[in-house]
Amino acid sequence: MKRMSMFFVILSAALMLATPVRAATQIEWWHAFTGRLGDLLAEQVNQFNASQSDFEVIQNNKGNYSETLNAGIAAFRANEQPHLLMVFEVGTATMMAAKGAIKPVYEVMKDAGVDFNPEAYLGPVKGYYTTTSGDMLSLPYNASTPVLYVNKDALSAAGLDPNIDLSTWQKVGAALDVLKASGNACPLVTAWQSWVHLENLSAYHDVPFATKDNGFAGLDATLSFNGPVQVKHIQTMGDWAKEGKFIYTGRRNEGGANFRAGECALFTESSAGYAGVKKEAKFDFAIRFLPYWEGVTGAPQNTIIGGASLWVMQGHSAKEYAGVAAFLNFLSTPDIQSAWHQNTGYLPITLAAAAQTKTEGFYDANPGTEIAGMQMTAKAPTSNSKGIRLGFFDQIRGIIDEELEAVWSGSKNAQAALDTAVDRGDLLLRRFEQLNR
Amino acid sequence: MRRTVIFKGWKLPILLLLPQLTITALFFFYPAGQAIWESLFIPDPFGLKSQFVGTGNFEFLLSDRYYRNSFRTTAVFSISVTFLSMGIALYLAVLADRLIKGAGIYSSLLIWPYAVAPAIAGVLWLFMFNTRVGVVSWYIGLLGYDWNHVLNQGEAMGLVVLASSWGRISYNFLFFLAGLQAIPKSVIEAAAIDGAKFWRRFRTIVIPLLSPITFFLLVVNIVYAFFETFGVIHTITSGGPQQATTTLVYKVFSDGFVGQDLGSSAAQSVILLFVVGLLTVIQFKFIERKVHY
Known part of the structure; x- marks a missing residue:
């Protein structure tokens, strides 16, 4: 018993010393x-x-x-x-x-x-x-903000100039034709389809994604990404998917693995994908500005984060x-x-x-890394390009994913899919409004 | 003649029942009641405020074509998983039952997949069928078929059914094998002497004698397909494409825990409660009658 208590005294003393x-x-x-x-x-x-x-x-x-x-x-x-x-x-x-x-x-x-x-x-x-x-x-x-990653080796293999101008979707379309004709199995792939091809597309072309300044000005906003610019873009992507020029790999950034492995020629992905591409890519790659549709007034505006x-x-x-x-x-x-x-x-x-x-000279040593910053700050943001602030937005993105998948698989055309996505998303926005009244 | 013993007093019986009643009330009635109560509101995720909407959540859900569709998806999924896993298990059990040598090793090996957690099983299958790097999809590609469960609804459903059934086969196999071994050999031998071939013996002797086990497995597997396949669906398809693999339970999760829409999630749980209740009644009222104990 005595030894026991002695033990505890020593133990507690040791603990006191050990704890700073x-x-x-x-x-x-x-x-x-x-x-x-x-x-x-x-x-x-x-x-x-x-x-x-x-x-x-x-x-x-x-x-x-x-x-x-x-x-x-x-x-x-x-x-x-x-x-x-x-x-x-x-x-x-x-x-x-x-x-x-x-x-x-x-x-x-x-x-x-x-x-x-x-x-x-x-x-x-x-x-x-x-x-x-x-x-x-x-x-x-x-x-981060989405940019275009280019596999220069894949472009060369298709007989294209690796430094070809890809600033507009029209020019990308022409390049995809050549890539496809040369037998490339994955000319274009994307990550985060809703973020890149609807949210950023809208901001970049200065068209509203939702009313009320994309939700910044009030909870009574309604979705409006079924306008002509978005429909044209999604329909074009859908056509590319049908022709095997755009390959759909999933809702998140699954396509990154394909691009980094050298399978794909073009990849629209977050600027934060840079570290991974730089580490894994065994080919010559470049970062470019996200393409825009030539002829849309105000484009290119700025992209969002x-x-x-x-x-x-x-x-x-x-x-x-x-x-x-x-x-x-x-x-x-x-x-x-x-x-x-x-x-x-x-x-x-x-x-x-x-x-x-x-x-520090980082941009000179790593060309392309400055593009994301330039693309975001090129112009003062408008009410369409400040950002998006919508309730239940995670679920709305899920709805957009589902409807876009219908376009990629060819079961719906772009207008019908985006109209449905808007209708379904608006129901959620009304719920959020009701909750926060 | 039936003899009923009646004990005097009610204190002791109540006391003996109390632990079970407490557990039932605490872990079943209380949460279920809470779900019913919450289904009448749209609560803020942080629990700061809550809007009473009455049946609003139910109207919102039932007017959603995708939600109504997920009943069908759940039915297709559950029935496919149940029949696939039970069918294959029965086939394997019949084979194992006829083995003389090595039956122990054979059955032990078949039980292995049961030890794999559903989410891990999901990842395993996902890798095999990955549209770009998957081994299986590559072989399918060699046959000239372009496997893409990311876009093709039928393929997505097929894949989650396959992945969910796989681990379940072991479990069912174990019960079927035990059931088969419990059938007296003498009955089968007598039938064989009378000239009954394998199929006839199987149909007229094995199936009826196996029916209690089959019924038990039917109930257990449907419950499994309803509630425990969530990990597989989550890892393989996340309910997509276009909600083709969104079962009722998966939607409860994705709306409640990913979407933060707790009101809708609670309402879905209540609907699910009724669906499962109904299912149980049907099983015990109509199917159990055909079971010979």
Whole structure:
């Protein structure tokens, strides 16, 4: 018995010695990144933790985007929410509507007394997450925009000039004819069809995806992506699919594997696909501007972003919010942002980071990586190209996917498919409006 | 003559029933009640507010052509999975039953797939049938057929049925084999002496004597096809193309957990509750009558 109590004394003494005095306030961050992106994210966190001793950020992966959002929602219901939650861009309207669950970033920054200038952020990136009155609600974290990846070797093999002009869909169409005639089995492939070929197509041609400034101006927006520009594009893609010039591989970025393996000649995908293509492609590739339809007034406008932003959750102490503010500020510093931009292909979220990347000579060493930024900032965004803010948008994308699949398989024409998608999506928008009245 | 023993008092019986009743109430009635209650609202995902809509969720669902279609999809899927997995299992069990040597190894090997989790089974099949790099789709391509379950609805359905049935065959096989071995050899031998050939013996002796097991498996497999194939569908098709593989249960998940539309999801659960209730009644009222115990 005596020996036993002696043992406990020693044990507790050892424990006391082993546990350092932890004064640091802990900040929890739930995110959706694994693999290389997860490593890069962890590195940012470690850098922040090493740079000061008041706060400690703890990062946790909670699955993919949807799963992370669900984990955040479930945690909020159980009053166990993290301080920071990564939410993909289609969840923006859901988060904005949840006023009691989130604490707007501009408010967090103001309360903490941190110097915060929204003007330092890239317009189109910031615009997606700001209210119409200019208040930034969430901090953009990873933002990308679609570009065209070109397999130059495949073009040469088909007898085309590898540096051929592919700036318009008309020119792409002509190139696809040649590729197909030369026996190429996969002339064109895409990732994220709704994002690239409807959402960005609409913004790029300055036509509305939805009324009410794509939903920015009110919950009573209705979908309007069944206009002539969109129908023409989807019908053309459908014809290409029938002729074997456009190969459909799935709703997400399944086509990336085919392109990186060298099977496909052209690939429309997020600028963030750069890291993967650069690492795996055993052929000469180039990045080009996303093509547009020549003859459409206003085109090319600017493209819009995809990706995720960081939302601050309600229900924490002022001291913890001070830590959140310090961390968000740290994430926005030019060094962190330019490294992130160069490593991943995501856009630099601040103007300073973009400038720094340029002076470091990254764009000269890696031609094509500047295209995404240029394409987004070429013109001041219009009400059609600021972004999209619609409730139940994830489900609406699902509906669009389904209807587009009907076009690719030839069972519907573009007009009928887009009309149906609009009708079905509008029902969901009315539900969202009803909920948030 | 039937003798009924009646115990005095009701305290002890209630006390003995209590654990079961508590569990049923806590884990079955409470969640079911909650689902019915929530189906009357459109709640905000964060639980901050909720709009009473009465039967609005049901009207919204039933006016959706795709939702009505998913009843048919579920029926086709469940029936296909049940018959495919039971048919193949019965065939294999009959073969195994006739084995004299190596029956143990043969049946152990057949049980293996049951140990594979549905989601992993889904990924396995997905790789084999991948439209670009899949082994099977490559061989099919050599035969001149362009396999593309990403766009072709029939192929997508076929693939999820195949993947869902695969792991299930082992389970069914185990029960069928046990059932076959329980049939007295003497009965079969007597029939054989009387001149009955294999098919006749199978039809008139084996099938009736196997019917309790078959009925049990029918119920269990339909429940499986309804509720547990979700992982396979999720990994292989995510319900596509054009909702061709969206079963009722998969839609509950995708609307509720991916789409954050909890009201619609709750209403779908209630509808599902009735469908399954109805199905159970039909099974026990009409099919069980044909079963010889």
